[in-house]
Amino acid sequence: MDTRLLMISHASTAAQRAGRFPADDPLDARGLAEAHAYAARITPAIGQGAAAYVSPAVCARDTAAALGLAASVDVGLAEMNYGTWQGRRLADLAVEAPQDLAAWTRDPDAAPHGGESFSNLVKRIGEWLDALRRVADPASKHTRNVIAVTHAPVLRAAIVSALGASPVVFSRIEIAPLSTIELRRSSRGWTWWPASQ
Template sequence: MNLRLLLISHAATAAQRAGRIPGAAADADPLDARGIAETAAARSKLGLPDDVASFVSPAACARETAQALGLTATTVEQSLADMNYGRWHGQKLVEIANEAPQDLAAWTSDPAAAPHGGESFSQLVSRVGQWLDTLDVAGTDNASLHPRNVVAVTHGPVLRAAIVHALGASPTVFSRIEIAPLSAVELRRSLRRGWTWWPASS
């Protein structure tokens, strides 16, 4: 292998625990004390490599998760931003279900649908896939023995999109992928095979 990428979803925010879609501003949903404590507890379980290049979503919750994980020299990457939820930013899912049930049903079943006026899941897969495919696979002189390690702290939908892209799967499977806060997804990329999905604990 030439590149080992560990994608980590940020810790739960108070808004997320309340069933609310993230706000539009980057600093809209910072971590609270509970989120920071949960991240600190997960740090040893994630087994982050020492020789790592790290990237982070511009959102406060992702940046604070990265910091609590001990990733200090992180590069803010716009391509790792959360999905654009359009006019649904900051709303509770239960409110959307009551006010616009058909729109919500379309959004959760059709990857091309964007009834909120923001980004569809298919568009998210394209955005995340473009970033994945720009990562340098030749990180060392002997990449097959010493793979380049990369960590990216981002959002659940971004991890789902990365899995879909890595597997070359149809975006229609997006609703079947569940990503909990502080989940880790490991992807590896080689010049011969391209992207593969590995158990994050391996």
């Protein structure tokens, strides 16, 4: 059975707009308004009977609810672990730990802040994609539609994993709030498609 996966990055948070690493922040009024406006555009692309999953983070769950999705929480879709940088401002870290911050932004294996490296995130999301494939019914002739509401770094990691690319390219992939990517799984593996919305 083929799988069509739409992955959506959550709506913007006040912390994002302030240049802070996330700390399980809820959506504020602006983020909720963005998500509600986006719902009208994304709903036709979701498809009938889509299985819906969401990161455990509050902002992702708020986004899924605003999109009208009855999504199951899946820890595999969790935000990247920022370790001791969680909730900290990028501008402050650029002054306090410029070398660590520079290494983390350029080296996919760097996790000097005690969190998760991008390479480890790619591995985690690749395992999530493999698990998603395994729960499909191989006897079914229909495409299985799945939607996942998660975080920008997770979408980047999914693209890198699907393409079998080196995690070194992570800094060249930009994912804005409420961006959607489409991945499809067939007999030849995962492929990245333009999101059809």
